[in-house]
Amino acid sequence: MSSCNSEQKAKTSDTASVKNDDTVIVDGSSLATPAAPLKSDSSALVKGIISELDRMNQAFVKHDVAQITSFFDFPIHDTALVFFEINPEFDAQYKANGNKVSRAMFSKHYSRIEEFHSMTEFIPLFKYLKPEGLLKSNMVEHEHRVKNDGCYYFYSIRRQGATVILTYGTNTSSAYVNPDPEEGEVCGEYAGTWFFEFRDGKLHFVKQMTAG
Incomplete structure (x- = not known):
């Protein structure tokens, strides 16, 4: 009986053992326990987001289309980002794709897409706002006012x-005195809002909304 128990223990030992780092060894292969999701206010989560925002800043400053596209998961559906009258070539391909945009389409026509969405x-968003401010608050914001401008930004x-x-966006500046009251609107008010989700160490585009 003792011999049988020893043999069974040996088989169990050969089959699986648990290490202190929660990695299970099965038949000589390693099956790591999936990492737990980061808590919504954990330091690691916030620092990861800040790092990605810094990377995004550099991508836009350098007009690095390859880096800019890395924040998007393709194909992009029209429910996430609207594309309307970009140019004849793009529009035809967009329709043929069932209103979905491939990485190649986005990259090739990026200049027009950038213009269309005021990207x-x-x-200036990253010029006036420092992502590391998120270490102290869940929101950082700035209003930029220009003398004799009907808008503030x-x-x-x-x-x-996550x-x-x-x-x-822009709003009408209450400090602005319109020299021609009959001119009507002095500021084309609008707001562009972009949603991203931080997962797997990266920011992923979710959707964009425009008002105004």
Whole structure:
């Protein structure tokens, strides 16, 4: 009986053992226990988001299309990002793809997409806002006012757990005195809001919304 128990223990030992780092060894192969999701306010989560926002900043400053596309998962569906009258070639391919945009399409026509969605506004957004501010608050924001300009410009970065919301836009400046009251609207008010989710160490685009 003792011999049988010893043999069974030996088989069990050969089949599986548990290490202190929660890695299970089975038949000589390693099956690591999946990492637990980061807590919504953990330091690691916030620092990871900040690192990705810094990378995004550099991508837009350098106009690095390859890096910019790395924040998007392709194909992009029209429910996440609207594409309307980009150019005849793009529009035809977009329709043929069932209103979905491939990485190749996005890269080839990026200049027009950037213009259509005012994506150059990411540059002043990161100029006025420092992502490391998220270490102290879930939101950083800035209003930029220019003398004799009918608009003021607003920018914000907001974090809700693993979701990051970037917003830029314009509002009418109450300090502006219109020299021609009959001119009508002095500021084309709008807001562009971009939602990203931090997972697997990266920011992933979720959707974009425009108002105004």
